[in-house]
Amino acid sequence: MSLHLVLLLILFAVAGLFLLQYMLSSNVKFDAAYIIGFGLYFDMFGYFYKLAVPGNALFLLLAVPFVPAVIAWFSKGREAQVLLKDQGVWLWGLWFLYGLTSMMWTEPGSAGLNKLVILAIRAVIPGLYAYIVYKKYRRFSWTVLALFGLAFALAHLLFGEYSELYPGRLSLPNSNPIFNARLSLITITVCLWGSRIPWPLRIITIAAATASAFATQSRGPVAAFVLANGLALAFVLFRKYRRGEIKHLHLQRYVIGFFIAIGIGGIVAAQYSAELGAWISSSRFTIFFDRSQLTGDDNYIGRLDLQSKSLERWNDHPFLGAGLGSVTPPLARDFPHNLVLEIASELGIIGFGLWFLAYIFSLIRARFLIALAVLLIQTLGTALLSGDMGFNFEYLLLAFLACALAPEQDKEVREEHAQNSVHSHRA
Template structure:
């Protein structure tokens, strides 16, 4: 170990001990959004870590939020212990352990264990950390999450590169552009629907994240983003229609038409440049069906999905075992998380997964931002994702279980009963 690395480790230990002392002495209330932001945008922190230290940075995902989570868990009031009674957490846990059990009958040499480890490190454990911290301090700020996203978008734009493996697609070094696109589009959704985010932060973050997302030329995440947010807008309009509030929207029609006219004039003025830009990008398939049908990437995924369907037909109930359709070196996963889960875990595994996801979606009904994020991240996994590295929906699912308002009342009632019982004794 070189001297400068040793000194950096000593400095990191000093900072860690100082923060620990501040948490304990000043009784700091930690916002759970810091945990979600750190784990969601970890590619940014991992990039800077690799500039200084050798080796893998994934252990930071588990190490950094560990201490505040432990402090919250062992606090005197024990609010965080509601985790043990949460039905959503139990449903996800049952599905996860069923996947672990399927290693018994999976094919030799499968990548199933790797997928479960990736899910645990990126989503399950950070999600439980955030759950525990939120239940202790009752703080979650969408502004904090938006600022993490803004930082990620700027880092992606400033330090990203166009590699030979992904020509014309901006990505962080040693990263995949589709990962970077997913993060930036999540940031835009947070800024659109998140509560109490100052407008200057919303506008700047949406602009930076939008440029970042389109620079990756990733089609699946953009399609999922449009569909999920379109459903949210339709839901809002339907609610206003049922309440008879659509007549109040007329005041916005003039402004919307004015903006559309200005946009149309600008697009007409730069029609040739826009046509060249679109025709030379990967987004052509959205406008030309022949391009989609002839796209090698699209054809290859259809073939992989048909193989997954055959695997599901051969093992319909319990599945062929986790990792059975995703060899560790070929990377030929079906690019559809539902087909992947169904073929590897069968109807039983898919049923458990579907039940847990629907429960989390219902838990998110009081937060439109969370509901849209759950739909968007699942849509990305359906269009171009896999069961391991598409972890965002699981992270947001656990967050939805934590933010569900009904559980806080139960905990408060339990505390009141315990208080009365203690003083009567």
């Protein structure tokens, strides 16, 4: 180990000790959004970390949020320890246990265990940290999450590169443009639906994240984003219509604003018509409007072939599945690029049923927070269109957040705390 690396580790340890002392002495109320933002946008932090220190940076996901989580867990009161009773956490744990058990009958050489390790490091452990911290301090700010997203979008636009592996698609060095697109589109959704985000920050962040997402030329995340936000908009309008609130929305203002935006967009398009025409003709997004391009797209055809093979494997092992990692590398050529088919073929009906039950339970928990519900649908949609079980971790991290923010769970904690206070007073 080099002296440079040793000094950096000592510096991190000293900084951690000072942070611990400050939090303990000042009774700081930590915001769980910092942990979620650090986990979601970790690719940015990992990129900058590797510029100074070689090697894998994933240990930072375990080490950095560990201090506030430990303080919250062992502090006075039992708010954080409600984690041990949460049904959503137990459901996801049961699914993980079944996935680990399936390693007993998977084929030799499977890298299925790596999937669970990646999910644990990228989603489960940060999700549990955020759960513990939120239950103790009751703080989660969408503004903080938007700031993380803005920082990521700017880092992607400023430091991204066009590699030979992904020609014409901007990505952070040694990253995948699909990963970068997913994060920038998550940022846009946060700014569209998140509460109490200042409007200047919303506008700046949406602009930067939109440029970042479209620079990746990734189609699956864009389709999932449009679908999830379209469903949310339709649901919100229908609910307001049922409540008779449509007439109070001042639709005239929105219509006028819409036509002004269309007019400005038309002027800009006319000014840069040649550049726009060249970009559209060379863009990968043209398959959304030309079915012949979609059916002739090599990427699309290849994924259909992989998915048909996954269906065949599921048909051979319908109930227990073929075992974790049996239809993905290194045993197979590539991922099926469809989360449901991957889980069903490797874990069977039992494993898929456990996963589906845990996801639906988390989605129900998020029904009172429109931003979180849209994010859960959007991240799952991305995993269905162009994702895999290991590196598509965002929906799982957000599922733990949904369990933490559920109003019913908060009510149970307050009632239990009140009962304990009454008993203590009587004693």
